[in-house]
Amino acid sequence: MSTVTLRVFRFKQGDAAPHYDTFTVTAGPRTTVLEALQAVRRDQDPSLILRHSCHHASCGTCGMRVNGHEVLACVTPLADLGPVVTVEPLQNAPLVADLVVDMHPFYATFTQAGMPLVRTSDNLAGSHPAPGIETLTRFENCLECGLCLSACPVVATDPLYLGPAAMAAAWRVVQEPRGADPAQALAWVDQEHGCWRCHLAFECSTVCPNDVQPGQAIAALRQRLVQGEPAPPRPRPAAAEPAPSPARAARRGLRAWFDPRGRDVGYWAFVLHRVTGLALVFYLVLHLWVLRLLARGPQAWDDFIALARSPLFLALDGVLLFGILFHGLNGLRVALVGLGRGAARHKALFWALMAVLVVALLVGVAALVAVVHGA
Amino acid sequence: MSAYHVVIIGGGATGAALAHDLTLRGVQVTLVERGEVTSGTTGRHHGLLHSGARYAVKDPESARECIQENTILRRIAPGSFELNDGLFVAITDEDLAYYDDFMEGCAATGIPTRTLSREEALRLEPNLNPDLKLAVQVPDGTMDAMRLPLRFLATAKHNGARILPFHRVTGLRFHGRTVVGVQGRDLVRNRDFTLDADLVVNAAGPWAEQIARMADVDVPVVPSPGVLVAVYGRWTNMVINRLHRAGDGDIVVPQRTLSVIGTSSWVVDDPDHLDVPEEHIRLMYEKGAEMIPALAHAPMRAAWAAARPLVGSRQAQSGRELSRTFKVFDHAEEGVEGFVTIVGGKATTARAMAEVTADLVVRKLGLDAPCRTREVVLLPHTAYYA
Secondary structure, X not given: OEEEEEXXXXXOOOOOOOEEEEEEEEEOOOOEHHHHHHHHHHHOOOOOOOOOOOOOOOOOOOEEEEOOEEEEHHHOEHHHHOOEEEEEOOOOOOEEEOOEEOOHHHHHHHHHHOOOOEEEOOOOOOOOOOOOOOOOEEEOOOOOOOHHHHHOOOOOOOOOOOOHHHHHHHHHHHHOOOOOOHHHHHHHHOOOOOHHXXXXXXXXXXXXXXXXXXXXXXXXXXXXXXXXXXXXOOOOOOOOOOOOHHHHHHOOHHHHHOOOOOOOHHHHHHHHHHHHHHHHHHHHHHHHHHHHHHOOOHHHHHHHHHHHOOXXXXXXXXXXXXXXXXXXXXXXXXXXXXXXXXXXXXXXXXXXXXXHHHHHHHHHHHHHHHHHHHO | OOOOEEEEEOOOXXXXXXXXXXXXXXXXEEEXXXXXXXXXXXXXXXXXXXXXXXXXXXXXXXXXXXXXXXXXXXXXXXXXXXXXXXXXXXXXXXXXXHHHHXXXXXXXXXXXXXXXXXXXXXXXXXXXXXXXXXXXXXXXEEEXXXXXXXXXXXXXXXXXXXXXXXXXXXXEEEEOOEEEEEEEEXXXXXXXXEEEOOEEEEOOHHHHHHHHHOOOOOOOEEXXXXXXXXXXXXXXXXXXXXXXXXXXXXXXXXXXXXXXXXXXXXXXXXXXXXXXXXXHHHHHHHHHHHHOHHHHHOOXXXXXXEEEEEEOOOOOOOOOOOOOOEEEEEHHHHOXXXXXXXXXXXXXXXXXXXXXXXXXXXXXXXXXXXXXXXXXXXXXXXXXXX
């Protein structure tokens, strides 16, 4: 048994601001975050509220952020998380109280995809439906937990965005219509706040507890729309119905675009893409300003050449080169994956392009140094 | 809608089905639950839509309830079940010796069966123990432990019931010895609440005794936990039961991409203190692997415990000896008017429990309103939150 300090997010309707309470709990090797929170509620603070139901990652109710990561508390062992564990509600959803968020906005969008709960697919290779059963069926993988919405940087800023869970559901309808209309599902995602809005951070797929892979589903929807049969006339903006205002207020906002702490590589690439993009714009402005100085005459030119040969300036050239290479190469990945090419291996593609970046950067820096020293 | 207001304590399967039933009969309903709905016993069950065959020999009353409700639920909750049926497999000669009793029990309780040879069973389910002697197919199924009750709640809500999760009841309100409401703590706003009621129904499952004590009455409910283990992989498509008297680790329910092995059975005083003994986890693996050998090496997704709210003597040893049927108590018999308790039963029989309870409730309120829950098709579970 080990002792763990839980730092738990607390808020009740009517409170001016949230705060954190700390509780000390003991944890065995199998104790989950959910069990620890239940023990806190039972023994220390009966006013603590949280959602839970099945206790085996099937219902999707106990989604929360533990040390900044979206998880299902019922399958997250406490012992692996260090001596102090911070527990917070999901982001990008209206807060009810403590660790409870309102699932209304999630379902309001999710249900529009029209995905039936039971899928018809062969589950076990080599087995056959029993007599009296026409097809093998099982529940869909999506647990409707909302972890993907909490983790998505686009959901954080766009209140009309359909979001990863709903679009993964739409892709399931396209794959396996089961009475629903795949053309309608395609038309539904083919809109400004639909699949084209995704920025391929793939954080949805990283946090998904049941392998739904919403990121890949969105890429597949795009591919289908690009290649596919002509989409039927778009229904009037069913999805463009604004989410209720508390939902908007609860969104994490632009901070999510520049804060990749604890996130997977796709999210880091997303953030770095924005940072390098902004930096390149800044550089171009700076560049124009320097050109204006050069126009003053030969003395200005000579001064500039001296400056350009300084180690600091060369280092900045290296940084510039990195920015150009990263933005260009990652942009290539975004363009490819965004159209469905290589979505299943987006991480491998990223690292391959980063290898190209490293080689190109080394060659580029060597060339810069050679130019200066050779002169 | 009548002017009568009924407060239901407990947002599990029973409370959910009762809220639906009473709302359809024109009663105003408020359901209070201390946590999220289905966060007690309901959400943590196997996910088995019982055919009743498990109880056909020893507990025929429960078996009959199960097969009747199984048929009704398929009709009123379409799309909520994995239509996969179940197999009872005989592995040993001892299991085989139980076959005649089993078939007789199923016939007597109206559970359809179909006997399969070893080869037929292995063709359907290649991962079964190849030593099996024979198997019997029954109309078991897989349900989602939370999403079926959510359909009752969604429909009740749509029809005007008020559902108040995160409302902990701390006491009952009395007029003399008549219960006239509840009081407690609203944990969303952190303030006290009171509700007036013409009648209060205690549907708190294994916590029913704690609620009953608030009225100084006693209900014989035995919180009897069982351990369940979910492993990765869907090793069978059908529900697999051991063909013998119900015991430990004799059922595997495939659910989504997992297989759930259950259960054990013991007795506790406080349903808020549920351990998951390590030896029970081992036992589930061991017994499960006797039916499906691959389970022995399947990685574990979760192990948890849920407390059954069994009706019976608190002297019970393991809970296995107690019936899975249910019982409604009108506490007027002990001098407390306006207070009814429903305990026992199973998720599969929640609708029937609600029907019997609501029959008593409307009779006590002097209403003439028949049950309609056998016919009314439920809204989808998503309608609860949407």
